[in-house]
Amino acid sequence: MIRIDFRPQDIKRIKQLRYDDPHPRVRRRMDVLWLKSQGLSHQEICRLAGIGSNTLCKYLRMYQAGGVEKLMEINFYAPTSELDEHRARLKAHFRAHPPATLKDAIASIEQLTGIKRSPSAVGKFLKSLGMRPRKVGSIPEKADSEEQERFKINELEPRLEEAKEGKRAIFLSMLPISYSDLFSVYCGHLHASL
Numbered sequence: 001m002i003r004i005d006f007r008p009q010d011i012k013r014i015k016q017l018r019y020d021d022p023h024p025r026v027r028r029r030m031d032v033l034w035l036k037s038q039g040l041s042h043q044e045i046c047r048l049a050g051i052g053s054n055t056l057c058k059y060l061r062m063y064q065a066g067g068v069e070k071l072m073e074i075n076f077y078a079p080t081s082e083l084d085e086h087r088a089r090l091k092a093h094f095r096a097h098p099p100a101t102l103k104d105a106i107a108s109i110e111q112l113t114g115i116k117r118s119p120s121a122v123g124k125f126l127k128s129l130g131m132r133p134r135k136v137g138s139i140p141e142k143a144d145s146e147e148q149e150r151f152k153i154n155e156l157e158p159r160l161e162e163a164k165e166g167k168r169a170i171f172l173s174m175l176p177i178s179y180s181d182l183f184s185v186y187c188g189h190l191h192a193s194l
Contacts, residue, residue, distance in 0.1 A: 002060045005038045013068050021072070029071045032059050083125050086113045091129050098131070 006014075015039065028049065035045045046056055062070045072136040083090065093112060099105035103120045103128060108115050117125070126132075163170035 001042060002057060002064075004036060004060060004063065006033075010068055011037050017068070017072070023074055025074060026072050029059050029062075030068075032056060032070065033063060033068075036060065051163075081121075081125065082115050083109065083113065083117070085130070090125075094126070094129065099126075118189060 011034075015032045018027055018034055018051050019031065019163060028051075032045060032049050032051065040048070042053060042056055042171055045051075046053055049056075059071065066073075090109065090112065093108065094105070097108070099108060106117065106119065109122060109125075111161050118169050123133075159168060159170065161169045
């Protein structure tokens with residue numbers, strides 16, 4: 001068990017920071033110290049604070065090493081990417097020349113910075129720049145409007161006239177549809193015929 005003699009001014013500050021500190025981790029640390037200052041056992045402190053014994057010992061040793069100020073330090077490890085140094089230049093480049101694929105983006109990044117990254121890392125980096133993948137489809141070739149008009153006048157309209165006169169049957173090819181769509185179409189035609 002780690003024994004600590006708390007100074008009265010520290011107890012007052014701990015009591016205040018339990019509620020007033022903006023960071024939840026600092027508030028939890030102060031709760032633990034408050035419970036320790038009230039003479040509770042380590043096992044009881046761990047149960048009430050919802051922490052493990054290793055975390056409790058870590059907090060108490062931090063207090064012994066630097067007092068309340070040490071417990072108020074928040075030091076998160078956040079690795080940074082080498083690409084962050086080139087963020088502005090890469091963002092400008094990709095806004096001017098959007099990559100069609102991740103392979104294009106990987107090649108552009110390697111050419112501009114000399115840094116090679118995996119497709120998943122490049123995808124995350126592009127997302128952090130505000131870019132996102134787009135679904136693309138093929139664009140059909142331009143239709144020949146003159147050919148379409150010729151077909152309509154010379155073939156389609158005469159066949160439709162023959163169908164109206166009962167001389168020809170016409171079958172329309174449709175994409176498969178669901179039963180509910182088929183039912184609504186049927187009900188629509190039924191309603192229109194009434």
